[in-house]
Amino acid sequence: MPSTVRTTTPFDLDAYLDRIGWEGERRPDAAVLRGVHLAHLRAIPFENLDALGGTAPSLALSDLMDKLVHGRRRGGYCYEHNTLFAAALEALGFRVTRLTARVVVGAERFEDRPRTHMALLAEVPGDPRPYLADVGFGAIGSLLEPVPLTADTEFHDAGRRHRLVRVPHRGPLEMWVLEACRPGADGGWEAQYAFTREPFEESDYEVVNWHVATNPRSPFSRRPYVQRLTQDGHLFLDGDRVTATRADGTVTERKATVEAEMRRVLAEEFGIEAPEGVRLIR
Template sequence: MPATARTTTPFDLDAYLDRIGWEGERRPDAATLRGVHLAHAGAIPFENLDAVGGTAPSLGLADLMAKLVHGRRRGGYCFEHNTLFAAALEALGLRVTRLAARVVVGAERFEDRPRTHMVLLAEVPGDPRPYLADVGFGAVTCLLEPVPLTVGAEFHDGGRRRHRLVHAPRRGPLETWVLEAGRQGADGGWEAQYAFTPEPFEASDYEVANWHVATNPRSPFSRRPYVQRLLPDRHLLLDGRVLTETRDDGTVTARKPGDDAQVRRVLAEEFGIAAPEGLRLSEG
């Protein structure tokens, strides 16, 4: 094969698995898919600091490995996380279809929200059901483990969250799937998180969405820091100047770091993130 036709991948499965602390089997099966998904969710934080600094983050695998896996002490948002995770699943022998979803939390009409969230369908050899996998949703209701693409069944992923998939009314030839999260509290109701169809999306599609999310002045991700981390018994969220801790029992506490130096300390000590030099992190 001519040198110009050869392709190489900068993805390093050993380094990735070491980064997320996965020491289990490396098999293309459901148990490995669940375990690696949960390990990734607990190891690499969600953050949008590149966008806050006015830059759309690179989605190239070499750059993602350098930022999220190797020594830069950073995380990323959905396009970064799920691009990296898809490469890991494929290296483990699973087939992955990359999709785009509409984040519909609080929306009256799903169609009013653009497709700005990347999700994955992972296929396990011998299993007739694909799995919805998503390690990049920036919310306390994010998936901890992949869930089978099955209508109506309730899943307790990671033993800590409740999710289910339902169908929305169809407006075209493809089924519209909706991920719902179980609310805590007495009512135990459900809240729609995002909606998607099983139409494959390509790298060029995500480049456009990534640029829009990171640089559009109306995007919430371009205006203020939004950082989250999953810990064994709690979830941390830094939204602008508010640090919120949500424990698994539903207890919520919040505090406000003050100036940039305090926010940087919070990022380093609570999230394990080294914020870029010169980036303004506090508001007002």
């Protein structure tokens, strides 16, 4: 009698949903899409510590499950988060298109910024509008819940305010821009990233992931860049500066100036166990 061969898939939906604490329905509708998106963001931090240590993180699903799901006390950056999230959405029955975007925060010309960010479009059965979903944008202007791809409409996603606008550009496809309203009373809209609906493939992300992680001019290869949602706002580490932003726009800052203090901050406040051998203070 031939031996039985047990095959396994690299993505385990049960383990992923347990990691993010999702106990709700498992069906492809808008409520589940929003809920799982927010739960992912609350559970798994954004961080670039592999790139800081000189290596490009693996985008293989088995490696992402090991790093972000199976108890290694780690997070990841956009390619890791959104590759994992896309697999979860597909396992739940959504159709997903993988995109790339130009991060344009502070840019005078959008064309000056390369396409270095990964985002997603998720299709909900029965809904003609795709939803922009993104659990990997490491900034306070990031989406907390997916928003329909609808122009010039303000969305309130879990307390943040976003809108999508179309802008002219030289290509044949429409250029969309995600804008966020800055926290605080004076507010104001600020462009976050620009994208078209052109689909991208795994091989495309392998190239850009390697470039962003290993290029000596990339900010991700030069300093710690970590964020997570808190109960009442957003916590952000950029270099040696820790910034806490409350939902009312109140901002407090402090510095972590020695290696041991930085590792303590990552462990206690961000839930990240920094890899041995990675120097955090530059």
